[in-house]
Amino acid sequence: MNKRMFISAAAILLLAAAPFLFSLFYLNLLAEILILAIFALSLNVLVGYTGLVSLGHAAFFGIGAYASALLSKEWSPQFLVTMLASLLIAAIAAAIIGLFCVRVNGFYFLMLTLAFSQMIYSFVHQSTTLTGGSNGLSGLPSPVFGTLDLSHPVFLYYVILLVFIVMYIVLSLMVKSPFGHVLIGIRENEMRMKAIGYNTTLYKYAAFIIAGAIGGVSGALYSTFNGFVSPNDVYWTMSGSVLIMVLIGGAGTMIGPVLGAAFIVVLETIVSSYTTMWTLIIGGVFILFVVFIPQGIVGFGRALTKPSANRLSFSRKAKALVKKEANQ
Amino acid sequence: MRKEAEKDVILHVEGISKHFGGLQIIKHVSLTVKKGERIGIIGPNGAGKTTFFNLLTGDLLPTGGKIYYKGKEITRMPNFRRAQAGIVRTFQKNNLLNELTVLDNLLLVLQRKRGMANIWFKPRNARRWLALFEEAEHLLQTWGLADIANERVKTLSYGEQRQVEILLGIAMEPDVLLLDEPTAGMSQAETNYIAELLRQLPKDITMMVIEHDLDVVFGLAERMIVLYNGSIFIDGAPEEVRSDERVNEIYIGKEKAAGASYL
Ligand SMILES: Nc1ncnc2c1ncn2[C@@H]1O[C@H](COP(=O)(O)OP(=O)(O)O)[C@@H](O)[C@H]1O
Numbered sequence: 001m002n003k004r005m006f007i008s009a010a011a012i013l014l015l016a017a018a019p020f021l022f023s024l025f026y027l028n029l030l031a032e033i034l035i036l037a038i039f040a041l042s043l044n045v046l047v048g049y050t051g052l053v054s055l056g057h058a059a060f061f062g063i064g065a066y067a068s069a070l071l072s073k074e075w076s077p078q079f080l081v082t083m084l085a086s087l088l089i090a091a092i093a094a095a096i097i098g099l100f101c102v103r104v105n106g107f108y109f110l111m112l113t114l115a116f117s118q119m120i121y122s123f124v125h126q127s128t129t130l131t132g133g134s135n136g137l138s139g140l141p142s143p144v145f146g147t148l149d150l151s152h153p154v155f156l157y158y159v160i161l162l163v164f165i166v167m168y169i170v171l172s173l174m175v176k177s178p179f180g181h182v183l184i185g186i187r188e189n190e191m192r193m194k195a196i197g198y199n200t201t202l203y204k205y206a207a208f209i210i211a212g213a214i215g216g217v218s219g220a221l222y223s224t225f226n227g228f229v230s231p232n233d234v235y236w237t238m239s240g241s242v243l244i245m246v247l248i249g250g251a252g253t254m255i256g257p258v259l260g261a262a263f264i265v266v267l268e269t270i271v272s273s274y275t276t277m278w279t280l281i282i283g284g285v286f287i288l289f290v291v292f293i294p295q296g297i298v299g300f301g302r303a304l305t306k307p308s309a310n311r312l313s314f315s316r317k318a319k320a321l322v323k324k325e326a327n328q
Numbered sequence: 329m330r331k332e333a334e335k336d337v338i339l340h341v342e343g344i345s346k347h348f349g350g351l352q353i354i355k356h357v358s359l360t361v362k363k364g365e366r367i368g369i370i371g372p373n374g375a376g377k378t379t380f381f382n383l384l385t386g387d388l389l390p391t392g393g394k395i396y397y398k399g400k401e402i403t404r405m406p407n408f409r410r411a412q413a414g415i416v417r418t419f420q421k422n423n424l425l426n427e428l429t430v431l432d433n434l435l436l437v438l439q440r441k442r443g444m445a446n447i448w449f450k451p452r453n454a455r456r457w458l459a460l461f462e463e464a465e466h467l468l469q470t471w472g473l474a475d476i477a478n479e480r481v482k483t484l485s486y487g488e489q490r491q492v493e494i495l496l497g498i499a500m501e502p503d504v505l506l507l508d509e510p511t512a513g514m515s516q517a518e519t520n521y522i523a524e525l526l527r528q529l530p531k532d533i534t535m536m537v538i539e540h541d542l543d544v545v546f547g548l549a550e551r552m553i554v555l556y557n558g559s560i561f562i563d564g565a566p567e568e569v570r571s572d573e574r575v576n577e578i579y580i581g582k583e584k585a586a587g588a589s590y591l
C-alpha cells in the first residue's frame with residue numbers, strides 16, 4: 001500500500017467513524033461540507049480541468065435541489081429515485097444551456113453562464129405555483145431507501161458520505177483517463193488541440209454536461225438534507241461561493257475543492273456566530289488568497305513539501321498506472 | 329490521361345481570396361499540388377504566406393474561392409476535421425501545451441490517432457496503453473528528443489520547442505504537412521539537423537514549407553512558389569526562382585537596401 005492509498009483509507013475511516021466521534025451539530029456540519037464538496041468537485045471539472053470559468057454553476061445545483069424536492073413531494077421520497085432523476089434533469093438542463101455556452105470562451109463564457117443561471121433564478125423566484133416563489137419549498141418528506149427511513153441524521157450522513165465517495169472516485173478516474181487529458185489539453189491551449197485534430201467544442205460540451213449532472217446531484221442532496229429548498233440556492237452568490245471554494249482549495253486538483261469547501265463552511269460557521277458581515281469576511285479571505293496563495297491550499301502545501309513537483313504532467317502518472325496494471 | 333493526372337492531385341486551390349476588413353491579403357490564388365510534392369514558399373514578410381496556410385488548414389475561412397482535398401471540397405470544413413483528414417500544420421510561433429511535458433504533448437496526438445481519446449475512465453487495457461508509450465518513446469528517440477521527454481515545454485529552449493512543434497506534426501501522420509518557418513529561431517546546428525530530418529521524411533508526405541533560410545528551402549523543395557502581395561508571383565523549379573531577375577530585384581535588392589532579410 002502506498003502513501004496515497006494509506007491517506008485515503010485513513011480519511012475514509014475517519015469520515016465513517018464521525019457519527020461516533022462528533023456531536024450532531026458537527027456531524028451535520030460535516031454532511032454539509034461533503035455536499036458542497038461534491039458541488040465544488042463538479043465545478044472543478046470546468047474551472048480546474050477544462051479551463052472554463054463558470055459563474056452560473058448554481059443553476060444546476062438549484063435544478064437538482066428543486067427537482068429532488070418536487071419529486072419527493074409529488075411523487076416518491078425514494079432516495080435513489082430522486083437522486084437519479086435529479087441527475088438526469090440537471091444533465092438535460094446542462095445539455096441545453098451548454099449548447100450555447102461552450103461556443104464561447106473566457107469572459108463571454110462567464111457572462112453567459114451567469115445569465116442563464118439568473119434566468120433560472122428569476123423563474124424559481126417568480127413561479128409561486130411550482131417552486132413556491134421566494135419562500136421556496138419546505139416540509140419535504142424525509143427520504144427513504146427501500147423500506148429504510150433515512151430521517152435519522154446518522155443514516156442520512158452515511159448516505160451522503162457514500163454519494164461523496166462514489167462521485168470522488170468517478171471524477172478521479174475521469175480526470176486520469178485519456179478523456180480527462182484532452183480536457184487538460186483544452187485548458188492549456190485549445191488552438192493546439194484543434195490543430196492535432198480534437199473537436200474541442202464537443203469535449204467542452206461533454207465536460208459541461210458532466211459538471212451540470214454532478215452539480216445536480218449535490219443540489220438534490222442539499223435539499224434532501226435540509227428538508228427545504230429556497231431560491232438562494234440558485235442565486236449567483238451561490239455560484240460565487242462554490243467558485244471561491246474551488247479556487248481557494250486549488251483548482252485542477254481533486255482534493256483541492258474538498259478542502260476549499262471545508263474551509264469555507266467552517267469559516268462561515270465560526271464567523272457567523274460573531275458577526276453578520278459574513279460576505280465581507282469571505283471576500284476579504286478570497287482576496288488574501290488571490291494575492292498571497294494564488295495556487296490555493298493544495299498548491300501551497302505542495303510548494304512547501306516538494307517544490308519541484310511536476311504538477312501538471314499526466315504522462316508519468318499514467319505510465320506508472322498502466323505499468324502496474326500490466327504487471328498484474 | 330486527364331483522369332490519371334487528377335488522381336495524382338492531392339490539393340487543389342481555386343481562386344481563393346481573403347479579406348481582412350477592406351484589405352485583401354490573399355488575391356485569387358490558384359494552385360494544384362500533386363501527391364508527394366515538396367513545395368517551398370518564400371516571399372517578403374506580410375506577403376500572406378501564413379494567411380494562405382491558415383486558409384488551407386481551416387484556421388481561417390476564405391472570403392472567396394474553393395479548396396479541394398483528395399477530390400472533395402473542403403472550403404468550409406472546420407480545422408480539426410482537416411487535421412483528422414491529414415492536413416497538418418506547424419505554427420510560425422511555437423504553439424504548444426507549455427505547462428505540460430514533451431511526452432504529454434506527444435501522447436495527446438497519439439492517443440487520438442490510435443482511437444483512445446474517448447476512453448472516459450482510467451486505462452482499462454493497460455497493454456494498449458503501454459504500446460502507446462512505446463510508440464511515443466520511439467518517436468522521441470528518432471527525433472533526438474528522448475532526453476527532454478519529461479521536461480515541461482516552457483522550460484525548453486526556443487529551438488527545442490520548435491523541434492517539438494515539428495514532431496507533433498509528424499506524429500499526426502500527415503498526408504499534407506504544412507510547415508510555417510520550421511527553422512526560425514533555431515541555432516545553425518539545430519537548423520541543419522531539422523533540415524536533414526525533414527528531407528528524410530517519407531516521400532509520400534506532401535510538404536509545403538514556408539522558410540526564410542534559403543539553403544534549407546532549396547535543399548528540400550523541388551518546386552518553389554514566390555508569394556508577393558497576396559498573389560503567386562512565380563511558381564517554378566528552384567533553379568528558375570534562384571536565377572530569376574525579378575526575384576533578385578525584389579528581395580535581394582531590398583535586402584541590400586534595408587540591410588535585413590526580407591525572404
Ligand atoms: N487576423 C488578421 N487580421 C487582420 N490582418 C491580418 C490578420 N492576419 C494577418 N493579417 C495581415 O495580413 C498580412 C499578411 O500576413 P501573413 O500571412 O502573416 O504574412 P507572412 O506570413 O507572409 O509574413 C499582414 O499584413 C498581416 O498584418
Ligand SMILES: [Mg+2]
Binds near residue numbers: 377378379420
Ligand atoms: Mg508568416
